[in-house]
Amino acid sequence: MDFNLPETALAVQDGVRAVAAKYDNAYWSECEEAHRFPTEVFSDLGKGGWFGLNVPEEYGGGGQGLLEVAVANEALCASGGTAGSFFYVTTPGFGATTLVRHGTEEQKQAILPGLAAGDIQFCFALTEPDAGSNAIEIKTHARPDGDDFLIKGQKVWISNVENADWMVAVTRTIPAADAQPRTNGFTLFLIDVKEALAAGTLSYTPIPKMGSNILFSSQVYFDDVRVPARNVIGQVDAGFPVLWDVLNPERIIAAAGGCGAADAALDIAVRYAQERVVFNRPIGANQAIQFPLAQIKAKTELARLMTYKAAWLFDQGLPCGNEANVAKLSGAQVAWEAADQAFQTLGGMAYSKEYPIERMFRDARIGKNIPVSEQLVLAHIGTSMLSLPKSY
Numbered sequence: 001m002d003f004n005l006p007e008t009a010l011a012v013q014d015g016v017r018a019v020a021a022k023y024d025n026a027y028w029s030e031c032e033e034a035h036r037f038p039t040e041v042f043s044d045l046g047k048g049g050w051f052g053l054n055v056p057e058e059y060g061g062g063g064q065g066l067l068e069v070a071v072a073n074e075a076l077c078a079s080g081g082t083a084g085s086f087f088y089v090t091t092p093g094f095g096a097t098t099l100v101r102h103g104t105e106e107q108k109q110a111i112l113p114g115l116a117a118g119d120i121q122f123c124f125a126l127t128e129p130d131a132g133s134n135a136i137e138i139k140t141h142a143r144p145d146g147d148d149f150l151i152k153g154q155k156v157w158i159s160n161v162e163n164a165d166w167m168v169a170v171t172r173t174i175p176a177a178d179a180q181p182r183t184n185g186f187t188l189f190l191i192d193v194k195e196a197l198a199a200g201t202l203s204y205t206p207i208p209k210m211g212s213n214i215l216f217s218s219q220v221y222f223d224d225v226r227v228p229a230r231n232v233i234g235q236v237d238a239g240f241p242v243l244w245d246v247l248n249p250e251r252i253i254a255a256a257g258g259c260g261a262a263d264a265a266l267d268i269a270v271r272y273a274q275e276r277v278v279f280n281r282p283i284g285a286n287q288a289i290q291f292p293l294a295q296i297k298a299k300t301e302l303a304r305l306m307t308y309k310a311a312w313l314f315d316q317g318l319p320c321g322n323e324a325n326v327a328k329l330s331g332a333q334v335a336w337e338a339a340d341q342a343f344q345t346l347g348g349m350a351y352s353k354e355y356p357i358e359r360m361f362r363d364a365r366i367g368k369n370i371p372v373s374e375q376l377v378l379a380h381i382g383t384s385m386l387s388l389p390k391s392y
């Protein structure tokens, strides 16, 4: 169903699929079991220039947009389930998408060429233990100190700190209680992760978790991390719209990953349903097996269309919040339903490590909770698209 994709996106799809084809499910499972970063894929993607897709050509990138990044992420996830999502987290997402739209010329020149080459990695720090989904209430605070800011606070579940060169950190420069309106007083910073770790002002502790172990997700502590004022992304106190230009693309790419992960699980389930013979017929001939798989196929194609639409809107500079949320809801749901139905289709073999379904099952489940939970997405749709009263 690629009929509506532009040539640029089709070329990306072909190119990334070719890289992904070198790495089978056994590769992704091995990385997951060993809790190791997929260095080989990362290196191949860097050599191919795939991290710079949405970086303008003058900074060494491909000059394309979020649509092409979505297609790339989808292709990777289709090869290894949600494991492919490391692609967006580490570089094009929090780095390129944010800086291209809101970075200063100095920030772009310093970071984008290395990012496009795959030499620079990112992480994004928003979530806090006492705020959770209610990001308005974050407490990590940045206070001016001469030409610098000092950042103090704590974040939780931050992915890829261990590999990151740069962190996009979301802080309060005005506490929520004093901000008028409450969305005022957000400031986003670029933190030099390795420098702050070496200074001992930044530290992190990985959280043991049930899946997605190719990246750590960590508690992060900021103990007066010193950041020069030139590292502010956008304007001091006016970071809230910048934040949405991080969160909406993140939802769109999560949706793309969900579609790719659904394709991956469906592919395994369909092959098994064709080959496994019980009661003298392939199990896929039974409608109790066939129809749920057909339903997932239909839902995946629908989620994909909404994902592409949301990415296209973002690339046009048009509002995309509603579409990003609908895409995220649909992509995450279909990834989970596909993994669950594939699990059912494989019978006892689903529980065996011979097949990657047990890994896909674990990885797909978290997509309904992150990067934004299903309930908060529905709350957005209820209030923004249906004008119902707000509960959050």
Ligand SMILES: Cc1cc2nc3c(=O)[nH]c(=O)nc-3n(C[C@H](O)[C@H](O)[C@H](O)COP(=O)(O)OP(=O)(O)OC[C@H]3O[C@@H](n4cnc5c(N)ncnc54)[C@H](O)[C@@H]3O)c2cc1C
Binding pocket: 123, 124, 125, 126, 127, 131, 132, 133, 134, 156, 157, 158, 159, 160, 209, 212, 217, 366, 369, 370, 371, 372, 373, 374, 375, 376, 379, 391, 392
């Ligand atoms: C593997 C992993 C990687 C992550 N990576 C990052 C990262 O790199 N950077 C980062 O900043 N964060 C990251 N996160 C954090 C993630 O974005 C949050 O976990 C997510 O936004 C949900 O927040 P929470 O866990 O605090 O849930 P909570 O806000 O505590 O919510 C708990 C439950 O209550 C529900 N709920 C809360 N309020 C309402 C309401 N008003 N109405 C209905 N239901 C409600 C939620 O939907 C949810 O089901 C990651 C998390 C995980 C698990």
